[in-house]
Amino acid sequence: MAGHTATTLRKLQRDVQHHVLVTNGQSLQQVTRHVVGTARVSADQRLSIYAEGYRLRLVEALGSEFETLKAVAGDAVFDRLCRSFIAAHPSRTPNLRWYGGQLAEHLATTPPFSRRPVFAEIARFEWAIGLCFDAADDAVLGFEALAAVPPQHWPGLRFTLHASVQRLELAWNVPDLFQARDNTPALKPKRARRAAPWCIWRRDLTPRFRRLPDDEAWALDAVARGVPFAGICEGLARWVGDDTAALRAATLLRTWVNEQMVSAVQVDDTDDTGS
DSSP: OOHHHHHHHHHHHHHHHHHHHHOOOOHHHHHHHHSSSOOOSSSHHHHHHHHHHHHHHHHHHHHHHHHHHHHHOHHHHHHHHHHHHHSSSSSSSGGGTTTTTHHHHHHHHHHTGGOHHHHHHHHHHHHHHHHHSSSSSOOOOOOOHTTTGGGGGGGGOOEEOOTTTTEEEEEEEEHHHHHHTTTTOOOOOOEEHHHHHEEEEEEETTTEEEEHHHHHHHHHHHHHOOOOHHHHHHHHHHHOOOHHHHHHHHHHHHHHTTTTTTTEEOOOOOOTTTT
């Protein structure tokens, strides 16, 4: 009897969960018989209140995570895009902090929101800011560690970027919208002629972001791929020429270290150009 009761309870839990996530006539019929109605509130109404409360909580969580998107879209449109996302991507985690990671992709591929590409780009930027804030507390490389590297080992040096470092290509004035989201009158979305490289990282526990020159964007991506210092110098020559490529690489490295974007350096002891 106890086993039968446990099985029945599990089925009831699954039916209620399915109704909350799906909310259609069939799911309503499955669970209504388990809910007691009153003269004032029917079983259908009670279930509807519960299901709507679930959605409102998710909309609220998304609004907290994507404040700029909400400000640009407006309350009504933001509510619709959230409900569209919730229907397509029910929450799979008990921690609402991680709900919303697929929102940018959903907005980019789902009409009518895909006809406003700035929505997806804002969502991608704001999610990256959140990931930057929550990234692991990696070590931060200091200049003394670089000064200790023998000159003959520099060509083979490889650097590890801080866990918070992220790269984005942005075609809209999303960073400006992010910074001005509380302004009145609100800043309007504006599209550039071409997408520009941006970097997001954390310095002193605070997320930061800036637009990158094309050569720095390439170099930062090369570092992330594990390209050694000599390879970075060689690649930068496309922008600044062979004579100043090493100086440009060293200047960029100094900037990254100063901005706490590098967590470690790997020295290849077998790379001895003097041998």
